[in-house]
Amino acid sequence: MNDRIRVAEVRLVGPAGEQVGIVRVEDALRLAQDADLDLVEVAPDARPPVVKIMDYGKYKYEADMKAREARRNQANTVxxxxxxxxxxxxxxxxxxxxxxxxxxxxxxxxxxxxxxxxxxxxxxxxxxxxxxxxxxxxxxxxxxxxxxxxxxxxxxxxxxxxxxxAEQRNEARRAAASQPRAAAPAAEQTAA
The missing domain is CATH 3.30.110.10 (Translation initiation factor 3 (IF-3), C-terminal domain)
Structure with missing residues (x-):
């Protein structure tokens, strides 16, 4: 990421996913700083390595959210x-x-x-x-x-x-969400 990239040339991908081409690392860093974003190495084994201009904090957050959602939807069959x-x-x-x-x-x-x-x-x-x-x-x-x-x-x-x-759990959630909440209006009437 950013200054830790130790190669001379990289294949640069822009913030919108467009291919910029093969550029020197210094130029890629300058473009990332101008856009107020980070330069992140996405494919270090490629020749030359592929780097992308992106907001690294946002990327990490979205990856964590995807992992959390995958864990939530995972079901252990007993x-x-x-x-x-x-x-x-x-x-x-x-x-x-x-x-x-x-x-x-x-x-x-x-x-x-x-x-x-x-x-x-x-x-x-x-x-x-x-x-x-x-x-x-x-x-x-x-x-x-x-x-x-x-x-x-x-x-x-x-x-x-x-x-x-997982299907059973989702079906139970949908059934619980579709049930009308009759207890709430009754509580409001007794308070009035």
Whole structure:
């Protein structure tokens, strides 16, 4: 930046993005000072290096804002885990399906695990049947990412959400913003 550029000639880009051409560093610095801006090296590996006349403080600020916005929109997908037994009561099954739907609506993946005990281990087809039924019940909110696999005493399947977590969050924000704020007018009426 500015006086720290240690080459004889540079390819200069003007403040509006126009190509000025190859000039001496002293001339480029003088042009930048006349415009009350900084001379910033944008491509040091090029031959000759590319420099641009810009407001460096504004450039740093805008880069920080872009990075902050990218971090805000980034969503970490969490892998939730639900455990089943092969002989599960219909009411318990419905409760666990409700939990899985809530996780998928939130944009998280769900690892469904069936635990086999004793003689149940000799009947893996019953576990596959239960997991297929489960995948059909939550098909509206998610899809099977990894098919059922036997892993020792357990059978595991992963269900991924239909919508990504960032999409879910943005949709929830829009829904909250579109809701009328009924509490504020009621508070104003009681104050009057």
């Amino acid at each position: 892998l939730k885990e639900i455990r089943f037994r092969l002989k599960i009561d219909p009411h318990d099954y419905g409760t666990k399906v409700g939990h899985i739907e809530r996780f998928l609506k939130g944009g998280d993946k769900v690892k469904v695990m069936i635990q086999f005990r004793g003689r149940e281990q000799s009947r893996p087809e019953m576990g596959i049947r239960l997991l297929n039924r489960l995948s059909e019940d939550v098909a509206e909110f998610g899809f099977v990412e990894s098919t059922p696999k036997q892993d020792g005493r357990n059978m595991v399947m992963v269900i991924a959400p239909v919508k990504r977590k």
